[in-house]
Amino acid sequence: MLNWLVTGGAGFIGSNFIQYILSTRSDINIINFDLLTYAGNLNNLKTVENDPRYTFVQGDICDRQFVDAVLRDYAINTIVHFAAESHVDRSILGPMQFVKTNVIGTATLLDAARDYWSACSAPLVGIRRFHHISTDEVFGSLKPGEPAWTEDSPYAPNSPYAASKAGSDHLVRAYGHTYGMPVSISNCSNNYGPFQFPEKLIPLVTLNALNGKALPVYGDGQQIRDWLYVEDHCEAITRIITDGRPGETYNIGGNNQPANLEIVRTICRLLDEMVSASKYRPHESLITFVQDRPGHDRRYAMDSGKLRQELGWAPRYSLEEGLRKTVRWYLDHQEWVEQITDRTNYQDWMQKNYDKRGGTVK
Numbered sequence: 001m002l003n004w005l006v007t008g009g010a011g012f013i014g015s016n017f018i019q020y021i022l023s024t025r026s027d028i029n030i031i032n033f034d035l036l037t038y039a040g041n042l043n044n045l046k047t048v049e050n051d052p053r054y055t056f057v058q059g060d061i062c063d064r065q066f067v068d069a070v071l072r073d074y075a076i077n078t079i080v081h082f083a084a085e086s087h088v089d090r091s092i093l094g095p096m097q098f099v100k101t102n103v104i105g106t107a108t109l110l111d112a113a114r115d116y117w118s119a120c121s122a123p124l125v126g127i128r129r130f131h132h133i134s135t136d137e138v139f140g141s142l143k144p145g146e147p148a149w150t151e152d153s154p155y156a157p158n159s160p161y162a163a164s165k166a167g168s169d170h171l172v173r174a175y176g177h178t179y180g181m182p183v184s185i186s187n188c189s190n191n192y193g194p195f196q197f198p199e200k201l202i203p204l205v206t207l208n209a210l211n212g213k214a215l216p217v218y219g220d221g222q223q224i225r226d227w228l229y230v231e232d233h234c235e236a237i238t239r240i241i242t243d244g245r246p247g248e249t250y251n252i253g254g255n256n257q258p259a260n261l262e263i264v265r266t267i268c269r270l271l272d273e274m275v276s277a278s279k280y281r282p283h284e285s286l287i288t289f290v291q292d293r294p295g296h297d298r299r300y301a302m303d304s305g306k307l308r309q310e311l312g313w314a315p316r317y318s319l320e321e322g323l324r325k326t327v328r329w330y331l332d333h334q335e336w337v338e339q340i341t342d343r344t345n346y347q348d349w350m351q352k353n354y355d356k357r358g359g360t361v362k
């Protein structure tokens with residue numbers, strides 16, 4: 001059996017990834033290492049909590065001694081590093097936590113892995129891998145008509161979140177280059193799907209619409225993201241870890257590029273159809289334009305050609321299919337939703353981020 005340490009496995013993508021691995025592979029034990037910040041949620045992992053191949057360990061990736069002990073105690077072969085502060089708006093209101101978790105945390109994990117693997121009798125390169133999950137936001141923002149980013153595009157991060165992820169990417173690359181560590185990096189576009197924390201656009205709009213609340217669209221709503229259904233991301237990561245070349249970076253994108261306003265309208269249309277008795281139909285009437293995000297990136301687009309050519313990966317879900325499954329999932333998981341939205345720290349965040357933005361109903 002291979003022992004994979006998944007950091008941030010109680011978050012949105014990490015928990016989808018753990019479920020994906022345990023349902024598609026029988027040769028892997030998963031050790032989920034997560035601090036359980038506001039974004040970490042063990043309710044995401046109910047389906048696997050009794051699986052003998054799954055272990056949960058609560059801990060901080062910045063805690064070197066504890067990371068050392070976990071690597072040793074579980075004889076870790078592979079690290080899949082998701083743990084991060086992930087929300088751009090939170091990074092604007094409080095950047096230092098992002099520097100700590102995303103930069104110092106990644107450095108701590110890398111250094112611990114280097115020491116642990118160097119001390120093992122087996123060679124450093126072989127069955128081992130440190131795979132770092134990163135974002136397309138490290139590349140900055142595209143102008144209309146500019147080609148999608150490739151792995152060779154220059155880094156130009158704009159938000160504190162993006163800059164902290166860029167810093168972590170550079171550290172991973174440097175550890176590979178300097179120490180010969182078997183690292184790989186994937187830079188992915190916007191994910192959506194089940195278990196996404198309802199601070200991000202798609203779950204937030206779905207839940208607000210369901211409850212007849214304003215749907216806050218930043219600025220003119222013409223910003224473009226390259227949406228990818230989370231299961232497609234999990235498949236891409238798995239292929240990179242198992243068949244991708246160490247030392248390489250791979251871009252992952254969905255090739256879907258409608259503007260935010262169109263995404264919001266599509267969710268409204270799906271809800272009109274799925275909740276046909278709702279008193280809030282047409283849900284579009286809840287759309288409200290609010291003050292923009294400072295430094296808001298205008299457009300992202302990823303060229304996944306390298307991943308397609310080297311590893312045969314392509315997304316399986318169209319945007320319409322993925323959104324339909326996602327909206328359905330939120331409708332069917334009200335208990336999961338309420339366990340988050342009832343918390344005062346969630347309500348405090350909503351107030352802090354939205355109260356000062358004002359708004360004009362469409």
Ligand code: NAD
Pocket residue numbers: 007008009010011012013014033034035036037038039040041059060061062081082083084085086087101105133134135136165187188189190191192197
């Ligand atoms: P998330 O915010 O839902 O989850 C982050 C997880 O990390 C949480 O479970 C949290 O408890 C854990 N965590 C935070 N600090 C920690 C620490 N110090 N020690 C241990 N665990 C800690 O994030 P997500 O959306 O699932 O994103 C996962 C990763 O994927 C991040 O690295 C993010 O930058 C990257 N990414 C996200 C997207 C996206 O659209 N969500 C796209 C591309 C890349």
Ligand code: DAU
Pocket residue numbers: 086087088089134135136137188189190191199200201202204216217218219221223224225260293300
């Ligand atoms: O591109 C990948 C990134 O996607 C990841 O690295 C991040 O971890 C992830 O959070 C996501 O970042 P975004 O800032 O793009 O996601 P978010 O869902 O916050 O916003 C998507 C778009 O919608 C963005 O243009 C801002 C806009 N938006 C967002 C919110 C929360 C709104 O218009 N209104 C909102 O209330």
